[in-house]
Amino acid sequence: MGGILVELEAYAPDDPASHSFNGRTARNAAMFGPPGTLYVYRSYGIHWCANVVCGPEGVGAAVLLRAAKPTHGLDEMRARRGIDDLRRLCAGPGCLTQALGITGDHDGEPLDRLPFELRGAGSTPAAGVVTGPRVGITRAADLPWRYSLRSSLFVSRPRPRA
DNA sequence: GTATTGATCTTCT
DNA sequence: GAAGATCAATACA
Numbered sequence: 549m550g551g552i553l554v555e556l557e558a559y560a561p562d563d564p565a566s567h568s569f570n571g572r573t574a575r576n577a578a579m580f581g582p583p584g585t586l587y588v589y590r591s592y593g594i595h596w597c598a599n600v601v602c603g604p605e606g607v608g609a610a611v612l613l614r615a616a617k618p619t620h621g622l623d624e625m626r627a628r629r630g631i632d633d634l635r636r637l638c639a640g641p642g643c644l645t646q647a648l649g650i651t652g653d654h655d656g657e658p659l660d661r662l663p664f665e666l667r668g669a670g671s672t673p674a675a676g677v678v679t680g681p682r683v684g685i686t687r688a689a690d691l692p693w694r695y696s697l698r699s700s701l702f703v704s705r706p707r708p709r710a
Numbered sequence: 711g712t713a714t715t716g717a718t719c720t721t722c723t
Numbered sequence: 724g725a726a727g728a729t730c731a732a733t734a735c736a
Contacts, residue, residue: 557728559728565728566728567728589728591727591728591729591730592726592727592728592729592730593727593729594729594730595729595730597728597729599728612728614728640729640730641728641729642729642730643729643730646730682728683728683729684727684728684729685727685728686726686727
């Protein structure tokens with residue numbers, strides 16, 4: 549199963565909102581791995597959230613996967629999520645991981661080999677990307693490090709207007 | 711349609 | 724002992 553990522557958030561090592569801000573711990577160890585590593589953590593004790601390490605190894609920079617447009621394995625994802633609405637299937641970090649079947653077991657796994665496959669969208673126009681404040685954080689909330697496709701109906705939080 | 715609240719666990723104070 | 728990169732159900736306009 550899979551989809552087109554339509555919403556992301558950036559987290560840097562010198563960013564107070566980032567898990568890597570206070571240094572390496574048992575939980576965020578994967579965040580300091582080589583680029584392309586999957587970093588999975590438990591959120592609010594209930595959900596799993598997936599990140600892709602994107603900085604050099606040992607730095608602690610990653611991108612949070614927030615939402616996607618489902619394209620493959622729809623029935624499988626619907627079964628896992630328990631809902632039919634395509635728009636909400638992957639609308640949010642916790643939803644996305646649940647739909648894709650990502651759990652803490654995948655923490656630290658490389659994304660450049662099976663069972664994962666990560667590809668560039670290729671034709672996505674830069675003009676279609678809109679930035680804004682990140683969601684659900686209290687520190688450094690003013691940084692416009694949330695990136696989403698403007699025209700997509702599949703983004704999570706506030707419905708970006710037009 | 712928007713606003714509010716419960717569920718539930720890991721980490722840090 | 725409190726807070727947190729959340730979701731979904733319930734309450735209200």
